[in-house]
Amino acid sequence: MLLAVETANDPQRVCVLGLGYVGLPTAAIMAVNGFDVTGVDLRSDVVEAINTGRLPLQEVGLKRVLQAAINSGRLRARQTPSPADLFVIAVPTPVRDDHTPDLSYVEQGAQSIVPHLARGNLVVLESTVPPGTTDGMLTRILSGSGLTPKEDFFVAHCPERVLPGRILAELVENDRVIGGIDEESGRRAAKVYRRIAEGKVFVTSAITAELVKLVENAYRDVNVAFANEIARVSREWGVDGSEVVRLANRHPRVSILRPGPGVGGHCIPVDPWFLIQTSPDLAHLMRAAREVNDAMPVWVADRAASALADIPDPKISVWGVAYKGNVDDARETPALKVIEALEARGIRFSLADPHVTRFPHPISTVDESVAGADCILLLTDHDEFTRLDPASVVGKMRTRIVFDTRDCLNAHRWREAGFRVIPL
Numbered sequence: 487m488l489l490a491v492e493t494a495n496d497p498q499r500v501c502v503l504g505l506g507y508v509g510l511p512t513a514a515i516m517a518v519n520g521f522d523v524t525g526v527d528l529r530s531d532v533v534e535a536i537n538t539g540r541l542p543l544q545e546v547g548l549k550r551v552l553q554a555a556i557n558s559g560r561l562r563a564r565q566t567p568s569p570a571d572l573f574v575i576a577v578p579t580p581v582r583d584d585h586t587p588d589l590s591y592v593e594q595g596a597q598s599i600v601p602h603l604a605r606g607n608l609v610v611l612e613s614t615v616p617p618g619t620t621d622g623m624l625t626r627i628l629s630g631s632g633l634t635p636k637e638d639f640f641v642a643h644c645p646e647r648v649l650p651g652r653i654l655a656e657l658v659e660n661d662r663v664i665g666g667i668d669e670e671s672g673r674r675a676a677k678v679y680r681r682i683a684e685g686k687v688f689v690t691s692a693i694t695a696e697l698v699k700l701v702e703n704a705y706r707d708v709n710v711a712f713a714n715e716i717a718r719v720s721r722e723w724g725v726d727g728s729e730v731v732r733l734a735n736r737h738p739r740v741s742i743l744r745p746g747p748g749v750g751g752h753c754i755p756v757d758p759w760f761l762i763q764t765s766p767d768l769a770h771l772m773r774a775a776r777e778v779n780d781a782m783p784v785w786v787a788d789r790a791a792s793a794l795a796d797i798p799d800p801k802i803s804v805w806g807v808a809y810k811g812n813v814d815d816a817r818e819t820p821a822l823k824v825i826e827a828l829e830a831r832g833i834r835f836s837l838a839d840p841h842v843t844r845f846p847h848p849i850s851t852v853d854e855s856v857a858g859a860d861c862i863l864l865l866t867d868h869d870e871f872t873r874l875d876p877a878s879v880v881g882k883m884r885t886r887i888v889f890d891t892r893d894c895l896n897a898h899r900w901r902e903a904g905f906r907v908i909p910l
């Protein structure tokens with residue numbers, strides 16, 4: 487971790503708005519690097535947890551950094567902002583049901599800064615936004631303070647790039663792209679990020695930075711969609727799509743991601759819409775990728791249902807509702823759509839997930855979930871599942887079928903234990 491090298495004109499007091507998966511680690515890392523940080527979140531339970539050194543969310547290594555930050559006396563949480571040299575906005579930017587961006591949290595965050603904005607302040611937007619937001623809506627709201635942008639205060643977009651499950655490492659190690667609304671804004675923001683990041687810091691325009699972020703996530707969505715399409719085409723030929731992808735990737739210039747039950751989380755299924763919505767006549771590939779990935783959960787449920795077609799009143803033990811392995815996050819999880827499709831087909835199910843605590847359906851242990859089940863439907867590649875000895879569940883099930891949608895189980899071992907193993 488870098489040690490802070492402070493100079494008189496650098497921002498020292500930081501106010502981080504939004505203490506979720508990005509804002510909280512950012513606030514903690516800034517505090518341990520010498521900034522004096524006030525974290526702001528609307529939720530009183532989150533604020534209280536942080537002030538007592540408790541984690542409001544699961545993330546590898548975060549507890550240690552949070553406690554170090556709290557113990558240093560340089561991090562505290564509040565429900566409202568206070569005056570600062572630097573404001574960092576790290577709030578959610580979801581899409582509505584009609585796929586239009588919901589920027590209400592950014593708007594509220596910006597409005598809450600206005601009464602505190604002072605001459606010389608820098609405002610950095612980390613949240614992912616449609617092109618034009620930083621130099622448009624955000625700067626406009628901040629101008630409500632009576633101060634003049636690019637003269638009295640400075641604004642930049644520095645999109646977060648951290649991967650849930652590796653947030654602390656990536657926060658420090660990843661390169662950063664900084665887009666200023668003018669050169670001075672970019673220069674000031676770059677100076678801040680050079681204090682906390684070991685990766686390279688690239689300075690560009692606000693629009694370019696907005697596009698870069700959206701393109702990164704759209705790229706991943708398109709790549710997974712390609713993998714998922716391969717899985718479905720391979721299935722037509724009766725072969726395992728994951729094996730096709732794995733072997734194609736042995737070519738030195740092919741790098742396809744892994745097929746799965748669909749794409750979840752609060753970023754990859756959301757962000758491409760910010761581009762599709764703003765360039766509807768151009769973004770054909772990105773729209774198609776969204777459609778391919780969104781169709782996966784129902785396809786998976788259909789496959790599971792047909793595997794159980796001969797079994798009376800079948801029961802499925804669903805393993806994993808988190809949107810991906812080893813995280814506690816179930817936002818936009820494909821598991822929910824798979825479950826809804828199973829429900830619509832009248833199939834009984836029971837859910838197991840060792841990480842997720844907040845979910846619309848009850849979650850049980852693996853042992854409870856497999857009791858009397860006919861099929862394990864693995865949707866999330868948590869380590870707890872991949873490491874599990876099939877012998878420990880085989881006796882509890884009525885029928886021995888396992889449908890591994892993540893290609894993460896040792897098929898040989900499961901077959902030896904008497905299971906019929908279905909690949910994606």
Ligand code: SAJ
Pocket residue numbers: 614646647648649650702703706710743744745746747748749750751752753754809810811
């Ligand atoms: N997935 C697959 N197959 C794969 C990879 C992912 O089906 O080979 C699925 C996952 O299971 C999950 C979804 O895609 O449901 C998204 O997972 P992810 O690990 O690809 O990405 P996120 O959403 O956890 O984090 C992404 C990252 N973006 C990129 O890698 C380009 C992260 O760096 C961003 O900071 C984050 O979005 C964000 O906040 O924007």
